[in-house]
Amino acid sequence: MVKFYKLSFCVVVLFFGCKSKMRYTTTVALKNLIIKYDTLFLKTNNFSGSGYFRVQDSNILFFDTKFFLVNKYDLNGKFINSYLGMGEGGNEIENFEFHFPLPNKVHGFFCSDYCFRLYDSNWHKISAPTMWKWAKQKKIYKDKDLSIIGKYFLNWDVSELSTFWTPVDSHGNLYMPVNVNRKNSPEINKFEDPIKFYKNAKTVGKLNPYSGKLTAVGCFYPDYYNKNPYISILSNNYIDVRNDTIYVSYEADKYIYLYTKDFTFIRAFGYEGTDMKINYLQTRSAEEYYNPEVFTKVKKSFGYYTNIFADPKSRFIFRSYTTGKPNISGLQLFNENVLEADFTVPRKFCVVGSIDNFYYADGLVNDSTLAIYRFKIIKK
Amino acid sequence: MKYIIFILFQVIFILSNAQQNNKVFVIEGIKIISPKTNNPNEIIFADFVLNNQSNQSVSIIEIRPNCHCTVPLYPKNPIKKGVKIKIRLQTTAGQLKEIKQVDAVIKTSDPTNRFLKIQIVYGEH
Numbered sequence: 122m123v124k125f126y127k128l129s130f131c132v133v134v135l136f137f138g139c140k141s142k143m144r145y146t147t148t149v150a151l152k153n154l155i156i157k158y159d160t161l162f163l164k165t166n167n168f169s170g171s172g173y174f175r176v177q178d179s180n181i182l183f184f185d186t187k188f189f190l191v192n193k194y195d196l197n198g199k200f201i202n203s204y205l206g207m208g209e210g211g212n213e214i215e216n217f218e219f220h221f222p223l224p225n226k227v228h229g230f231f232c233s234d235y236c237f238r239l240y241d242s243n244w245h246k247i248s249a250p251t252m253w254k255w256a257k258q259k260k261i262y263k264d265k266d267l268s269i270i271g272k273y274f275l276n277w278d279v280s281e282l283s284t285f286w287t288p289v290d291s292h293g294n295l296y297m298p299v300n301v302n303r304k305n306s307p308e309i310n311k312f313e314d315p316i317k318f319y320k321n322a323k324t325v326g327k328l329n330p331y332s333g334k335l336t337a338v339g340c341f342y343p344d345y346y347n348k349n350p351y352i353s354i355l356s357n358n359y360i361d362v363r364n365d366t367i368y369v370s371y372e373a374d375k376y377i378y379l380y381t382k383d384f385t386f387i388r389a390f391g392y393e394g395t396d397m398k399i400n401y402l403q404t405r406s407a408e409e410y411y412n413p414e415v416f417t418k419v420k421k422s423f424g425y426y427t428n429i430f431a432d433p434k435s436r437f438i439f440r441s442y443t444t445g446k447p448n449i450s451g452l453q454l455f456n457e458n459v460l461e462a463d464f465t466v467p468r469k470f471c472v473v474g475s476i477d478n479f480y481y482a483d484g485l486v487n488d489s490t491l492a493i494y495r496f497k498i499i500k501k
Numbered sequence: 502m503k504y505i506i507f508i509l510f511q512v513i514f515i516l517s518n519a520q521q522n523n524k525v526f527v528i529e530g531i532k533i534i535s536p537k538t539n540n541p542n543e544i545i546f547a548d549f550v551l552n553n554q555s556n557q558s559v560s561i562i563e564i565r566p567n568c569h570c571t572v573p574l575y576p577k578n579p580i581k582k583g584v585k586i587k588i589r590l591q592t593t594a595g596q597l598k599e600i601k602q603v604d605a606v607i608k609t610s611d612p613t614n615r616f617l618k619i620q621i622v623y624g625e626h
Contacts, residue, residue, distance in 0.1 A: 169606065169618050187567075187606055188616040206615055207565065207608055413599055488531070 145376060145389045148459040156464040158496035160485060161198045170488035173284045175220065176474035176481045181493055189214050196476060204244040211246045214238055221287040221295055229330045231287065237330045251333040265309040267301065267321040273338050275326065276300040276357060281420065282427045282443065284471045284483045288362035290382050296360045296367055299326035299338055303407065312407040315350040324358050325369060339384025345374040351403035353410055354419045363431035370440055372425040373401060377440065390458035397424025398445030428471035439472040454498065470494060524614040525553045533624040534597065541595020549588045549619045553580045559611045566605040570596040573605050590619055597623045
């Protein structure tokens with residue numbers, strides 16, 4: 122494995138899938154790159170121990186998902202100010218899960234009560250909450266047709282390593298993982314007829330945050346899940362958007378899939394992470410899937426891909442993965458479809474942006490620590 | 502040299518206590534409980550102490566648990582300065598065993614410490 126890193130070689134794999142005519146192009150050209158990171162510890166007097174980071178306009182933002190505060194820091198980690206916080210006032214927010222930046226410096230939030238909430242650049246509430254139109258959906262579908270948009274719900278089943286990344290295209294559309302709810306679609310879901318499900322279900326939803334409407338669903342599950350339909354715990358996906366191209370990565374599949382914003386497939390590329398434990402535990406029923414002990418065991422004991430970041434300032438794509446070992450994860454660096462490096466990093470190390478010459482990765486967050494990683498990639 | 506370091510530590514200790522003493526805070530915000538029952542519906546609880554060391558009365562505006570299975574019990578009157586009160590967080594044994602921890606966010610009127618977290622963590626026997 123060490124030799125693997127030392128060698129610079131090229132493997133080009135090109136093949137055409139018979140059914141979907143998908144093109145998979147992967148080049149591996151490992152360069153002699155190393156990652157040099159430091160840990161920037163942040164101080165705050167009001168912090169719950171849960172949340173995620175963003176970098177924006179030369180600042181680090183921490184979104185506290187229990188206190189619903191947004192804490193702002195400078196690039197040296199010095200606390201600047203705190204915004205929002207749990208409440209119903211004009212400068213507060215009832216709750217939030219996902220944050221996304223909209224055009225005109227508007228802050229968008231998707232919240233656990235299925236509402237969108239929008240704030241201006243000074244964190245003043247702009248509009249009344251807009252309920253996600255599907256939230257009250259009670260219809261039970263008796264058929265197995267997975268092209269019906271009404272069957273799809275947002276996929277809340279995010280990994281503990283998630284950064285709640287919610288990309289937006291140039292028109293302000295959001296892209297989020299979707300799934301078919303087994304209550305509304307009892308005839309076909311991940312547990313009932315999984316083979317047909319993974320063949321026909323779609324995985325990414327396009328939402329309008331102003332109207333609260335799910336306007337389209339697209340991106341079929343990769344062939345990997347057709348061949349392995351009993352690893353539902355690791356069937357989540359991670360999405361990013363760059364120049365209106367959608368990048369989708371799945372937990373158990375090594376490929377990254379590219380689509381236009383209308384969900385037309387462009388191409389796929391990818392390469393296995395290093396030392397990943399991938400003899401996944403299978404779950405054949407909903408009971409097994411929802412068993413917290415089984416769920417935790419799968420998430421902690423196996424290697425799987427997590428966040429993807431398509432750097433808007435370069436051609437780089439970063440993808441994080443776990444290995445199945447407690448504190449060792451990986452970070453792949455692709456230059457378009459070329460794998461240029463595969464670094465060893467701490468357990469949660471998910472790239473969320475860059476400022477000047479540094480990239481920033483989320484992060485070290487627990488009851489007693491709040492820290493973001495700051496790194497550079499340099500030649501050996 | 503040792504004497505200077507000792508004095509320095511004393512100053513830091515006094516300053517950190519002074520900072521703690523100017524606001525409202527929870528003494529021991531995390532409690533570990535190992536339910537000794539096999540009945541998943543049995544109510545279990547933990548008591549937390551909220552200490553108002555700020556310079557004014559402080560009100561609890563809201564206590565919001567992370568799930569519907571958890572209920573906070575607390576006095577609704579303002580807490581006078583220098584006074585400690587008890588907050589009880591209760592849940593069921595089954596719920597705690599399943600999700601391993603429950604918590605609640607306390608929203609106070611103290612501008613220096615608006616939010617506090619209390620938490621019950623499941624402890625294995």
